[in-house]
Amino acid sequence: MSTPVNAVPEVHSVAPAQALATRPFFWSVRRELWEHRLTYVGPLVAAVVFLFGYMINLIMTRHRMHGGWVSDSAKHYEGLAAPYEFAAALIMGTAFIVGIFYSLDALYGERRDRSILFWKSMPVSDVTAVLAKVTVPLAILPLLSFAITLVTQILMLLLSSVILLGSGVSPAMLWHHSSFLQFSVMLLYHIVTVHGLWYAPMYGWLLFVSAWAPRAPFIWAFLPPFVICGVEKLAFDSTHFLNMLARRLMGPESPATEHAKNAMDAMTSLGPLQFFVLPGLWIGLAIAAAFLIAAVRLRRSRGPV
DSSP states (O other), rough: OOOOOOOOOOOOOOOOOOHHHHHHHHHHHHHHHHHHHHHHHHHHHHHHHHHHHHHHHHHHHHHHHHTTTTTHHHHHHHHHHHHHHHHHHEEEEHHHHHHHHHHHTTHHHHHHSSTTHHHHHSOOOOOHHHHHHHHHIIIIIIHHHHHHHHHHHHHHHHHHHHHHHTTOOOTTTHHHHHTHHHHHHHHHHHHIIIIIIIIIHHHHHHHHHHHOEEEEEOHHHHHHHHHHHHHHHHSOOOOOHHHHHHHHOOOOGGGGGGGHHHHHHHTSSSSSHHHTHHHHHHHHHHHHHHHHHHHHHHHHHOOOO
């Protein structure tokens, strides 16, 4: 009497639909980073240059003190902690400039070198390609500059500690004055709100120009705002458009900004609830979405330069 053999069901490893849907997007983002190495090289170079200058300043400060640290240690601690905000501003400013030039070349460059013919043959939609490109200046660059800033400030603390230990002074007070954790949280909040959301219409406009410009996208990006400001001043003797651009570039303001003790306090003067109810934020995001939709349509219709 034969016993029936139970068939073992075959197990097929099927990737989730969501993973399959997002895979082209992640690969598109990785492609942007491969092709545009300046996106991470630029902030890294700025950090290295700043650390080199900071180390020279520490050596010169140590040489000028000649053992006089203990008598006025509080003043020296404040002097050593002062450059931390400047380091963050330098690295974030470099990332912002890199984001501008990246956005202007993101869609124009692939039309100029005719690589758009190859990328259009790949199973990646124009929507995915444009979203991957706008993710670089709105998310990748700000978060990368945040990480580089943290590493830079840690190295600054270590270098300052070595100088203090060589002078016979304990570096514990320096680490207390630096408020490293609080500064990191405030910096991350500023990067997410301002560099990631508030600047969205500017990057949307630059990507639109990159998709449309027949030549010289830099001129086409900055000439129209300049002309609008000039015409408004001549015709109406007003500067409303210029003020709007300045407010967008400088970040959102609040009454607490005037009483801020330092630059980082001014950057984070608006709490999350105050920031996310600003009409300017949502108007800017709507304008950015309109520019990105136009960039998608232009990428679909326009060929090589």
